[in-house]
Amino acid sequence: MNTEPRQRNNAACGLAAILILGMLALPYFLSSYYLGLAIEMMIFALFAMSLDLLVGYAGMASLGHAAYFGVAAYTTGLLALRLGWNVWLALPAGVLMAALTAALFGLLALRTRGSYFLMITLALSQVAWGIAFGWRTLTGGDDGLPDVPRPALNLPLHLSWSLAGSTAFYYFVLVAITVATLLLIRIVISPFGFALRGIRESEARMLALGYNVWRYKFVAFVLAAVFAGFAGCLYVYYNRFVSPDYLHVARSAEVLLMVILGGAGTLIGPAVGAAVIVLLQNLISAYTERWLxxxxxxxxxxxLFAPNGLVGVFLEYRASRIKRHVKRLNS
Amino acid sequence: MAFWLIQALNGISFGMLLFLLAAGLSLIYGLMKVLNLTHGSFYLLGGYIGVAVVRTTGSFVLATLAGAFAIAVVGVVMERFFLRRFHLQELPQALLTFGFLFIFSDLAMVIWGSDPETMPKPALFDHSVQLGGFYYPSYRLFIIAFGLAVAAFLWWLQEGTRVGAMVRASVDNEEVARALGINVSLLFSLVFALGAFLAALGGVMGGPIVGVYPGADFDVLLLGFVVVIIGGLGSLKGALFGGLAVGLLDNFGKVFFPELALFTVFAPMALILAWRPSGLFGHE
Structure with a gap:
């Protein structure tokens, strides 16, 4: 196993290229139902990766991440539905709203850590849920907001590309998720990303090294909300509907499960975890009502069995294979 | 005047139920640093078992005991066989307890269906008493008295008994407590069982006034969290004070601002959080 970093990078790039080519070709093979499933997987993959920035990299376990997903979805949905804003305005507005909410919640939640942080992020997300549920005149309460229109991309030179069809919308989401993922990778491998890992390992040491730990955590908190909000905006356009369920604790816990199932602290892990959960949910719901x-x-x-996630299982398997290989060479 | 008194008593009696729930949440966290997300299920299942027992035997006392003890056993099983492996690992603990919340919630749906159940009041308290110029249901007064009695008992248990001293020692320094020969792992099981017992007690006692319905587990869990955030995790005094505060805020909020009912509870919580991150009586 002579995997020099450069070679490993090449291998990763090759795999990514194959993946993207495969994703580009998907609409030619899949029915619109499965295409919808693929869209959902991509959106939740981004949602899970955004949470991983907090859980896996900065070591902050949040149980209220759906708040930002939902706040952005409501903002975009309302603006598109009630004011007829186009996607270029409604989507950034949604993301901005998620960032502002996170900035406000972060001021409160970041004063605590560990179980307190878990509980407080949960309680704060429930405030957002309470507003969505209670303020019927604005949000439609329990019934949610139906009939959010699928957008059309109004490009320069009066070109308009409708995203109403499932294939067109699929490509729109694919491009959006790819760009967001590249940004996330960039963040994770930047000095900022390494500082977050440092904070995860030892806050005291990072403080001693002169890092403004609070500011790093705050920026990570808001950034994670920005990406979660972006996923929420895409989801409201995909589903053409938004309801208080979008910000419920159950969804916050589900995205945390996706992160842990896949493997926190890697970006690929949570993406895989999200794909697995979305797939399971769709398969199992078809056969039984006992999905919960x-x-x-x-x-x-x-x-109990995969606390380090699927990535952890894979790494252990590889490590044991290498060990066996070395033993064979020695004997 | 009567209006204010009636609403205040409604709020206080609901606050006592929240105290029963939050006391367990707080004790469990105080000793073993577990944030038990299954606590809402203990409340809900206790309520359902209580309703089932009252239907078959007609005895409220028996229903209360059956619900509370059955759930205490569930608590011990959860602690011994699942939570124990993840001592001080908050992420697996959160996954585990959240998973059980889903499992119990769906099992309750399978067994008892999705219609809300109401628990009949015990015959002794099935009437109203005259308080000054108005009539008030005696059952709610009974809950207030009962809650205060439980608070006094728990205070005595913690401050006045040998077991309480052992628990306090383990909270302060678990390793030294172990070295001194205190059976800390037995204490863990006992305290977890006590917490589950109290939550289930709340579920049965709350049955006649709040009802037992699918989703109650999430609802009370969240209110319980607000209680311990306000009062401070790990503090009995905080659970009592926080329970009363949230009960009153919730009740008056529902009366005056029905559209933003939850907000009257969460807004003060956010303020207290900004002022004292570990709650009014918490220390960390």
Whole structure:
């Protein structure tokens, strides 16, 4: 196994290229139902990766991440539905709203850590849920907002590309998610990303090194909300609907499960975790109404048997293979 | 005047139920640093078992005991076989307890269906008493008295008994407590069982006034969190004070601002959080 970093990078780039080519070709093979499933997987992959920035890199376990997903979805949905704003205005407005919410919540939540942080992010997200649920005149309350229009991309020179069809919308989401993922990778491998890892390992040491730990955590908190909000905006356009369920604790916990199931601290892990959960949900819901029960069992199994996620399982498998290989060489 | 008194008593009696829930949440966190997300399920399942027992035997006392003890056993099983492996690892603990919340919630749906159940009041308290110029249901007064009695008992247990001293020692320094020969792992199981017992007690006692319905587990869990955020995790005094505060805020909020009911509870919580991140009586 002579994997020099450069070679490994090349291999990763090759894999990514194959993946993207495969994704580009998908609409030619899949029916619109499965294409929808693929869209959902991509959106939740981004949502999970955004949370991983907090959980996996900065070591802050949030149980209220759906708040930013939902706030952005409501903002974009309302602006598109009530004021007829186009996607170029409504989508950034949604993301901005998610960032502002996170900045406000972050001021409160970042004063704590550990279990307190978990509980407080949960309680704060429930404030957002309470508003969505209670303020019927604005949000439609429990019924949500139906009939959010699929956007059309109004490009310069009066070119308009409608995203109403599932293939067109699929490509729109694919481009959006690819760009967002590249940005996330850039963040994670930047000095900022390494500082977050340092904070995860030892806050005291980073303080001693002169880092303004609070500011790093605050920026990470808002950035994670920005990407979660972006995923939420895409989801409201995809589903053409938004309801208080978008910001419920159950969704916050689900995205945390995706992160842990895949493997926190890597970007690929949570993306895989999201794909697995979305796929399972769609497959199992077709056969039984007991999806919640099965999801609950998945939570327990992941905690018991795969605390480092699928990536962890894969790495252990590879390590044991290398060990066996070395033993064979020695004997 | 009567209006204010009635609403205040409604708020206080609901606050006592929240105290029962939050006391367990707080004790469990104080000793073993577990944030038990299954606590809402303990409340809900206790309520359902209580309703089932009252239907078959007609005895409220029996229903209360059956619900509370059955859930205490569930708590011990959860602690011994699942939570114990993840001592001081908050992420797996959160996944595990959240998973059980889903499992119990769906099982309750399978067994008891999705219609809300109401628990009949015990015959002894099924009437109203005259308080000054108005009539008030005696059952709610009974809950207030009962809650205060539980608070006094827990205070005595913690401050006045040998077991309480052991728990306090383990909270302060678990390793030294172990070295001194205190059976800390037994204490963990006991305290977890006590917490589950109290939550289930809240579920049965709350049955006649709040009802037992799918989703109650999430609702009370969140209110319980607000209680311990306001009062401070790990503090009995905080659970009592926070319970009363949230009960009153919730009740008056529902009366005066029905559209933003939750807000009257969460806005003060956010303020307290900004002022004292570890709650009014918490220390960290």
């Amino acid at each position: 029960l099965i999801l609950g069992i998945v939570y327990v199994f992941v905690a």
